[in-house]
Amino acid sequence: MGSWKSKLLLISSFLLIGLEMVRGGELTFIASVDKQRLSLNEQLTLTVTVSGKDVGSIAEPEPPPLEGFQVVGTNSSTSSQFQFINGRMSSSKTINFIYYLQPIKVGELKIGSFKLKVRGKTYHTDPITVKVTKSAGGAAKLPHPTAPQVPSGEVSTGRGNLFLSALYSPKEVYVGEQVTATYLLCTREDLTNVQYGQLPSNTGFWTEDIYQAKTLNFHPQVINGMRYDVAKIREVALFPTTAGELRISPMELVCDVSVRSNDFFDFWGRTKRVRIRSNPGEIKVLPLPPEGKPEGFAGAVGDFTLHSEIDKNQVALGNPVNLMVTIRGTGNLRLITTPVLPPLEGFKRYEPEVEEKISKVDSRIGGRKIFKYVLIPQREGELTIGPICLPYFDPQAKCYRQAKSKPISLRVTPGEEEKPVTVLPLSREVKLLGKDVRYIKPDLLKLADQGRRVYKTPSYIILHLLPLLAIFFSFAYRRHQLRINQDLGYARQRRAKGLIQRRLKEAKRLLKEGSSGEFYGAIAKALTDYIGDKLNIEATGLTIDQLIDQLRERGYPSEVREKFATCFENCDLARFSPSNLSAKEMGETLRLAQEAIWTMEKTTKQGEKVG
């Protein structure tokens, strides 16, 4: 905790003073306290800050006589700052000297000036006045200021900054009387990951947990003049079962302690795993006095009351009656076996069903224990269930006592009919009483809605529709592939368009080069092949007229035929006429060819009936 806070404090002071420094360029020398009012059991943190350019290594400032205070500890920290202003680097350094002070008297206490000599110049801090009041009463001293029982070599600090204190009270008890063991974790360090290392094995005791810390609630407390953060870890009730000098073995805790590092920028620090052990306990257990021990005493120690009742006052012969004997009080309730039943004449008795509820009242273990007897009257008339006793030992009064119930009377009427034995439902009931439902399910961070209608969620519907689409498309793709492989005509038709586009592009290149002969040749060849592919015929040998006839046969409209005819005629004319045709005319032919193809594609698309 200390290093955390001091580091935060450091950051803030670092920022403020850093700014100051750059402006002034002078040496700053300040003393400050973390609070101006405090009580006797609190601690004061006095921080003396030296900062400036080229502070380098300076000696510790000379402290004034700190009257009324005891120096509990000291610490120091250094930080550096670099700054670039107009391309020039300036560095400054801040050193904090921290004093932890414990006031030892009440009143207005004055902290005088600190002196610091640097290069022949003397600096002074302003004196500070703090007001010390009496203890606030909240944080009392530990009732048992044990010396740190930390085994050497096991703790990184070794300064007694961390220890586990075990308090045992009382130290002298009777057999069966409660001893309370309280485990307190006292620390001046940052702790994380606190876990039980080894739990005490308490032979000779029957133990019952009173308190077990789920989270560590630290309260400040002063032990031997030092401020500690103290948290209650565990509280256990121990009931000795034998007499003699009994030893309670120590409890162990394992935790991570953050290691203070000198490097300021190592902000999060590192941690070290540390095992700490509490002090063991020595308990003197007295045997119960033999004199006056009542008959039927079975080891009950504490303070008890006994109450008994039956569920009905009148019962038919042979029918069961429930007798409930309740024992209440504090003490070793668990060790009570059965109360002493008087001789129950005229009754048939079954073994009791025992129900106990242990509770904790002000770190005393107690509760109630109920014995449920099933009785079956064997004869008619007024029957009495005599007083039921529980002899116990009262350790406060150091004598034996009796808890006793009032006698109960029961009227038994003759049975309505001569049922031989009604044990059958009874035995069933007795058997079932021993059963119980299984325990509840544990806490949850989030309750999932398991009843959501999955089949109505969008993801469910999409997951069912998308695959159908995928199957449809893959089916279409497969059909296409198969036609290409098997139907040559289909394949030719599919590739015709792509092929003619490439060829026309080639023709365009020839046009740009100006070689008209080759251009017209290419166009004619491309168009012939295109028609051949489209109609799935061998077109190379055919004349223009034959090609156009083929188109007519396949049902292509005259519009298409005329366009192709014009194209072919243009080509023939150009190839066999001697004069060179201009680029403009060549472009016109190309446009015409493209138009012809486009018209033909459109006709094909309009209906396969053409093909």
Added chain:
Amino acid sequence: MRALGPSVTAFLLVALPFMRSFPQVVPSQAYNQGNSFFQEGEYKKAIQAYRKALSLGVRNSYLYYNLGNAYYKDGQLGRAIWAYEKARILSPRDDDINFNLKLLRSFIEDKSSASSSRGVMKFFSQLPQFFALRELAWGETILYLFLTISLIGYLLSFKPGLRRTMRHLSTVFASLFFVSTLLLFARYYELNFKQRAIILSSQLEARSGPGDEYTKILTLHEGIEVEIKESREGWCLIKLPNGLGGWVERSSLLKI
């Protein structure tokens, strides 16, 4: 229409993450509060807390289970059985739920003989009850996806060997998908079209018609599970697993 198809799909895909409802924090708080009441032995308060969590719209087997425990500890056998039945719909294979349900059923005074079918038939008729509806729905979805993937693989593979493997895979997944769909429909039918209920009154007379003037024909006790066949003017015609039946007042029933 052709252009609309993909855009609708794309919209659904984009919108999907936002259409899920956000998890609520409050039901779990009420649930945990109920647990702490239960641990203190305050069963009535625990019941209230659990019912609060239920009223927030969460259906969770843990919640119903703990509610059942609280009802039982509070001495309400019928409602406890009801809560366990609710829990079992959501987690049919939970050991604790089945244990407690069996134990509580042994407390019911009349032992009605269970369904008469046996052997293989019993196995198949009870198989759907072995799964929660959501488990069956997701199982069916996964098998459906495997089936479609293997079908697509079959359609898109052109090598004979691969194609044969894909065909076998498709057959296997198709039969698994068929079984899972059957289970899903059986469970869905059972949960949505069969109205089961638990008797709440400690002793209840079933009559031959919907009214007090009709003859008593049956005596029923708290905790028995019945099937509601018909409802009329605040009365229900119920049927026991062994085939007996009669009319009882609706207020003495709690629908599962």
